[in-house]
Amino acid sequence: MNFLKKFKDLLLESLIDNKKLIIVLAILFLICFAGAWILSEGSVNKSMSQIQNYSASNNPMEQGVSPVDLFINNECGGIVTYIASIFFGIFAIFGLVYNGVNLGMVGQMFSQAIPNGGLRYLVYIIPHGIFEITATVLQSAAGIMLFLFIWRFIRVLMSSETHGASEAFEKTKKILIQSLVIMIFSTILLLIAAPIEAYFSVPFSEFLVGS
Numbered sequence: 001m002n003f004l005k006k007f008k009d010l011l012l013e014s015l016i017d018n019k020k021l022i023i024v025l026a027i028l029f030l031i032c033f034a035g036a037w038i039l040s041e042g043s044v045n046k047s048m049s050q051i052q053n054y055s056a057s058n059n060p061m062e063q064g065v066s067p068v069d070l071f072i073n074n075e076c077g078g079i080v081t082y083i084a085s086i087f088f089g090i091f092a093i094f095g096l097v098y099n100g101v102n103l104g105m106v107g108q109m110f111s112q113a114i115p116n117g118g119l120r121y122l123v124y125i126i127p128h129g130i131f132e133i134t135a136t137v138l139q140s141a142a143g144i145m146l147f148l149f150i151w152r153f154i155r156v157l158m159s160s161e162t163h164g165a166s167e168a169f170e171k172t173k174k175i176l177i178q179s180l181v182i183m184i185f186s187t188i189l190l191l192i193a194a195p196i197e198a199y200f201s202v203p204f205s206e207f208l209v210g211s
C-alpha cells in the first residue's frame with residue numbers, strides 16, 4: 001500500500017509539473033487527427049475502389065485481435081518512441097503526429113467506404129481511445145522529458161559548480177523519475193485499453209450505430 005501511495009503521489013506530481021507539455025501534445029494530436037480527416041477527403045475520393053477493398057479485408061472494427069497482441073503492439077511502439085526520443089525529442093513528436101494523422105485518415109476512409117462509417121468509427125474509438133490515446137500522448141511527453149533530462153544532465157555536469165556525474169544526476173534526476181512514472185502509467189492505460197478494444201468497442205459501436 002505504501003508503494004501504491006508513493007506511486008500515486010509521484011504520478012500526480014509528474015502530471016501537474018508537466019501539464020503544459022501534456023496539454024500541448026494533446027492539442028497537437030487532435031489537430032493532426034481532425035486535419036488528416038478533413039484534408040484527406042480528396043485523396044480518398046480518388047482511390048475509392050482501393051479503399052473499399054482495404055476496408056473489406058482490413059476493417060479494424062471487425063477483425064478479431066487478441067488483447068495481448070493489441071497491448072504488445074501498442075506498448076512496443078511506445079517503448080521505441082520513448083527510447084528514440086533521446087535524439088532531441090524528435091521521435092516523440094513524430095510518433096504523436098503519425099498516430100493522429102493515421103487515425104484521422106482511417107476515419108475519412110470509413111466515412112466514405114461504409115454507411116455511417118465516420119460515426120461508427122468515432123463510436124468505435126471512444127471506449128478504448130480514452131485510455132489508448134491518452135497513453136500515446138503521455139508516452140510522447142515522457143519521451144520529451146527523457147531528452148530534457150539528458151540535456152539538463154550534460155549542462156549541469158559541464159558547469160563549474162558541479163563536482164562529478166553523481167552530483168549532476170542528483171540535481172537533474174527528478175525529471176527522469178517523472179518521465180519513468182508517466183511511462184509506467186501509460187503502460188497501465190494500455191493494459192486497460194487492450195481488452196476494451198478487443199471485446200467491447202465493436203459491440204458498442206454496433207449497438208449505437210448498427211452493423
